[in-house]
Amino acid sequence: MKLYSYFRSSASYRVRIALNYKNLPYDYCAVHLLKEGGQQKQADYVALNPNAVVPTLVDDGHVLTQSLAICEYLEETHPEPPLLPAHAADRAYVRAIAQTIACEMQPLQNLRVTQYLKNVLHLDDETRNAWTRHWVQNGLVILERMVLESGRAGRFCCGDTPTLADVFLVPQLVSAARFECSTDPTPTLARIAEHCNNLPAFARAAPAQQPDAEP
Amino acid sequence: MKLYSYFRSSASYRVRIALNYKNLPYDYCAVHLLKEGGQQKQADYVALNPNAVVPTLVDDGHVLTQSLAICEYLEETHPEPPLLPAHAADRAYVRAIAQTIACEMQPLQNLRVTQYLKNVLHLDDETRNAWTRHWVQNGLVILERMVLESGRAGRFCCGDTPTLADVFLVPQLVSAARFECSTDPTPTLARIAEHCNNLPAFARAAPAQQPDAEP
Structure with a gap:
């Protein structure tokens, strides 16, 4: 591949x-x-x-x-x-976490959107950063609530093995740190990410480990 | 349900x-x-x-x-x-169409984003409408290309029966019409939508047919 x-x-x-x-x-x-x-x-x-x-x-x-x-x-x-659990309702929960990230958070922080904010709307750095932080920080708080209220979290978002929810969560948390979002309101997500990052599959995928990484 | x-x-x-x-x-x-x-x-x-x-x-x-x-x-x-085809690569194509709509288009046109543009960034109507049309129109052109280049389109996005690609496409086209996007660059999508809207499952789901519809 x-x-x-x-x-x-x-x-x-x-x-x-x-x-x-x-x-x-x-x-x-x-x-x-x-x-x-x-x-x-x-x-x-x-x-x-x-x-x-x-x-x-x-x-x-x-x-x-x-x-x-x-x-x-x-x-x-x-x-x-597997990266999806066995039962349909659990799978729907895992996909809902992934899609909250993929449909509600990442699309508002990505490069072409921030380029539009800068080049077309001529917003200054502070206003653009506030935009990004707004959507990412709000999204994290919602994810924390979804994970907690599901009653499904273990070491990972759904029980004690990783799923696509974790696969989507960890990169979003790395972006959130880059945008200087606070992790104070989301201790459960931070704890799950720590478990993930102890796994070689997650650690080796990190941006700094890629051949095209830059400081 | x-x-x-x-x-x-x-x-x-x-x-x-x-x-x-x-x-x-x-x-x-x-x-x-x-x-x-x-x-x-x-x-x-x-x-x-x-x-x-x-x-x-x-x-x-x-x-x-x-x-x-x-x-x-x-x-x-x-x-x-079924709303997904049988083979993995076809399923990936159908999901990619659905996610191009769900992750690249709809998140930028939705209510809370346009409310932020209005209430926080204080953009005028014309600038907000240009934002929405930009993302939706660009997205439609990309979808047209994805559908054409896939070689998979028949009466619907993937062959001659509806899939999730069509389920996501039709609502996006209704939104696009509301935002006054042009359908000139996307004749294939328009043709597929017409086939969809001839099916009762699609027609009965239209906004105007819902109990809470407003003029």
């Missing part, structure tokens, strides 16, 4: 964790989101991924986009070890 | 289509997103859905949130008629 990734992209980070957790080797193809006006916008990459975003996974000639769709594909094609 | 919905919410609309398509009866519980400062923010609703968004589906005591997680749950618990 070949993964088109950017070290700092949280959506790429999710897929790196899933691949590692399932012990699937892959070639790392770095796509720099800032250099050369954004390598993701170059014609050969857009031919793979019309959205001009990372990640893209190529597996056996199949070109796969959207991090959650890729994770579901990996789960279906390589079911062991 | 009980569905908490708002007639104009595209995420609610997706779940209404999926329920209808699978012939699953449900009670409609209207949550007005504007009245009383937003009924979705009232404590009894937030206890069900900490995100304070619609939809929420309650099935046999299970409280389910996030439209795609709900659709996946319905697919798992009521597999016939």
